Amino acid sequence: MPTYTDLDRPAQFLKGVGPKRADLLAKLGLMTARDVLFHVPHRYEDASTVSKIGALEPGMDCTIVGRVVSKGVLPTRRGLRIFQAVVRDSTGLIECSWPGQPFLDRTIARGDLLLLRGTVRFYHGRQFQPREYTVLAREKEEAAEESGTIFPVYPATEGLTHRQVRTLIAENLDDLLRQAKDEDRLPREIRERAGVAPLAQALEWLHRPASLAEAEQGRRRLAFEELFFLQLLYAQAHHRASTERPGIAFARRDTLVKPFHKSLPFTLTTAQKRVLKEIGEDMSSPRRMNRLLQGDVGSGKTIVALFAMLRAVENGHQAALMVPTEILAEQHARTLQKLLDGLPVGVTLLTGRLSTKQWKEVNYRIASGDADIVVGTHALIQEGVQFHRLGLVVVDEQHRFGVKQRLAIQEMGQNADTLVMSATPIPRSLALTLYGDLDISVLDERPPGRRPIKTALRSESSQPKVLKFVREEVRKGRQAYIVYPLVEESEKVELKAATAEFEQLSALFPDLRMAIIHGQMPGEEKDRVMRAFAAGEVDVLVSTTVIEVGIDVPNATVMVIEHAERFGLSQLHQLRGRVGRGSEDSFCILIFGGQGSLERLKVFAATEDGFAIAEADLRLRGAGDLFGARQSGLPAFRFANLESDLNLLSIARGEARAIVERDPELANHPDLREAIATRYEERARLFRVG
Ligand code: ADP
Numbered sequence: 001m002p003t004y005t006d007l008d009r010p011a012q013f014l015k016g017v018g019p020k021r022a023d024l025l026a027k028l029g030l031m032t033a034r035d036v037l038f039h040v041p042h043r044y045e046d047a048s049t050v051s052k053i054g055a056l057e058p059g060m061d062c063t064i065v066g067r068v069v070s071k072g073v074l075p076t077r078r079g080l081r082i083f084q085a086v087v088r089d090s091t092g093l094i095e096c097s098w099p100g101q102p103f104l105d106r107t108i109a110r111g112d113l114l115l116l117r118g119t120v121r122f123y124h125g126r127q128f129q130p131r132e133y134t135v136l137a138r139e140k141e142e143a144a145e146e147s148g149t150i151f152p153v154y155p156a157t158e159g160l161t162h163r164q165v166r167t168l169i170a171e172n173l174d175d176l177l178r179q180a181k182d183e184d185r186l187p188r189e190i191r192e193r194a195g196v197a198p199l200a201q202a203l204e205w206l207h208r209p210a211s212l213a214e215a216e217q218g219r220r221r222l223a224f225e226e227l228f229f230l231q232l233l234y235a236q237a238h239h240r241a242s243t244e245r246p247g248i249a250f251a252r253r254d255t256l257v258k259p260f261h262k263s264l265p266f267t268l269t270t271a272q273k274r275v276l277k278e279i280g281e282d283m284s285s286p287r288r289m290n291r292l293l294q295g296d297v298g299s300g301k302t303i304v305a306l307f308a309m310l311r312a313v314e315n316g317h318q319a320a321l322m323v324p325t326e327i328l329a330e331q332h333a334r335t336l337q338k339l340l341d342g343l344p345v346g347v348t349l350l351t352g353r354l355s356t357k358q359w360k361e362v363n364y365r366i367a368s369g370d371a372d373i374v375v376g377t378h379a380l381i382q383e384g385v386q387f388h389r390l391g392l393v394v395v396d397e398q399h400r401f402g403v404k405q406r407l408a409i410q411e412m413g414q415n416a417d418t419l420v421m422s423a424t425p426i427p428r429s430l431a432l433t434l435y436g437d438l439d440i441s442v443l444d445e446r447p448p449g450r451r452p453i454k455t456a457l458r459s460e461s462s463q464p465k466v467l468k469f470v471r472e473e474v475r476k477g478r479q480a481y482i483v484y485p486l487v488e489e490s491e492k493v494e495l496k497a498a499t500a501e502f503e504q505l506s507a508l509f510p511d512l513r514m515a516i517i518h519g520q521m522p523g524e525e526k527d528r529v530m531r532a533f534a535a536g537e538v539d540v541l542v543s544t545t546v547i548e549v550g551i552d553v554p555n556a557t558v559m560v561i562e563h564a565e566r567f568g569l570s571q572l573h574q575l576r577g578r579v580g581r582g583s584e585d586s587f588c589i590l591i592f593g594g595q596g597s598l599e600r601l602k603v604f605a606a607t608e609d610g611f612a613i614a615e616a617d618l619r620l621r622g623a624g625d626l627f628g629a630r631q632s633g634l635p636a637f638r639f640a641n642l643e644s645d646l647n648l649l650s651i652a653r654g655e656a657r658a659i660v661e662r663d664p665e666l667a668n669h670p671d672l673r674e675a676i677a678t679r680y681e682e683r684a685r686l687f688r689v690g
């Protein structure tokens, strides 16, 4: 039960708010006094570096603040209409001029206090040419230039200007802040260790900052709170998953691990060794492992997973590897079999493609414990599959499974350890926010000896040349992908485009074996086409982005991406990872459709480091867009910024885990329990926390 405080009273009881104002506030979503208190500025006008009008010189680029003393629209001989206003501060007057903007006459009035940014010119004397303007106050309103040098600008709505919002909040702020003193849910020690302010202080800084730095300190505190409560939820989920049921303490027997290590024709990378150590410690511990392994395509995750599986098997347990599609399951089973050649370990494949008779047989071997390593699709978590002694579940390409499925997989293992792997590198801040209930390992190093993929950026007009190149590669016996973007909003239109292109290409390449694959095809059909391509029966595969997921066709050396500007960088990276898997030179050709940013694509073309690309993507597009519209699962933070708050996030995570370690159910922290439940209700339910 939330405690009733004065902040719960309807906004109408605030000073300066009547029924009409209350309706307008409601339009902004502000129903209670608390809502108003947390309605913080979305930006600030910094008038602390304002130039005095008396000191302006032609050529200066600066900000000024002054009152409008006269104004009007001036026609010129050439028909251009200019809005002009004379503005005054305590040091002098200057004429400001907006050519071609006569409409400003309706929005700027005499007596207005304006903040103007622009340049000083010489035109019959000094003249100011503003690029931007903000009305800080109207004629009768308080002369805010004396009350502070930073002007908060609030989200407003029709009928209620940002200035009115500012005045309203300013009038009530002291009362509201006094009441906010009881609202602080952050324990003092944590607040101090994190270096963030008490709640009331932070809110004051946000509403009434003496400097932009103060406003930022205010934001930091609220950002920390958002991050901390989410991490607290994750810490509880993590604790529960690892302790709810007893785990298995796998001994270091090395009867399989050692010979396997010896059989490898290469040495492990430093990153692989580090990650194996992290996994090894989890597996030795009697707590259940819940770990995410992130690493680019080709960073050597499979080998790492196999080490872990062998550790389980040599301890008399079984290991399961779960992948999103049947083709991938078959591919993985073959890879593992090859790697295990000569070792007394069996690999069993379980997919939906088995006949009833085979299914029974396989199931029997799984149930009897005969099957050491089982590779399969989600058929693995279907009812009826009974493991004899499952010790480890590895999930590949985990981003293809949602949170719910992931939790179901953890459940399936009874007391087995779980390792989920992702080939989609994401920045650490995002990983901690999306997968905070897991421990995270990162393979951030590529095995040596891989040939770089040549990435080129081409305009649409060079498409004929690109196609000629594709043809040459095919003539050499290679295969190619040509990918079209499929935007969710207009799937039909886009699909038509891909299909039309396919027909055009087929006419252009009558002698080549062409195929198309897209998301609206039935699964079996997609499977059939992919198999044909993998078997080398198709030269050119035209597709929408359905080929993103880890299929391995070493003979494919060309990836052409049409309208590359429509893809996120991380998506492009996934697509590029489809080539460069064999011993031949590989190419990724981005065709730029002319809209959007060429810079982004240049960043992409310049590196093959998936983590660097993901960081750039986060910086350039923001967290929400990073995965495309379809999946994100990201909480909507109001204050936290995943591009810049990694440090704050790490502190939040550390503190959250430390509290939960001492008080797993937060029995001694009712405030924190309540904060989690109100803030992250849905997520808390999903993770059975709170
Ligand atoms: P991922 O699963 O991360 O995509 P894989 O485990 O399939 O990567 O490894 C990609 C390729 O690199 C495989 O052919 C694998 O045998 C090889 N490989 C893995 N680790 C190393 C290493 N340390 N040195 C050289 N080659 C390696």
Ligand code: MG
Binding pocket: 298, 301, 302, 396, 423, 550
């Ligand atoms: Mg892989």
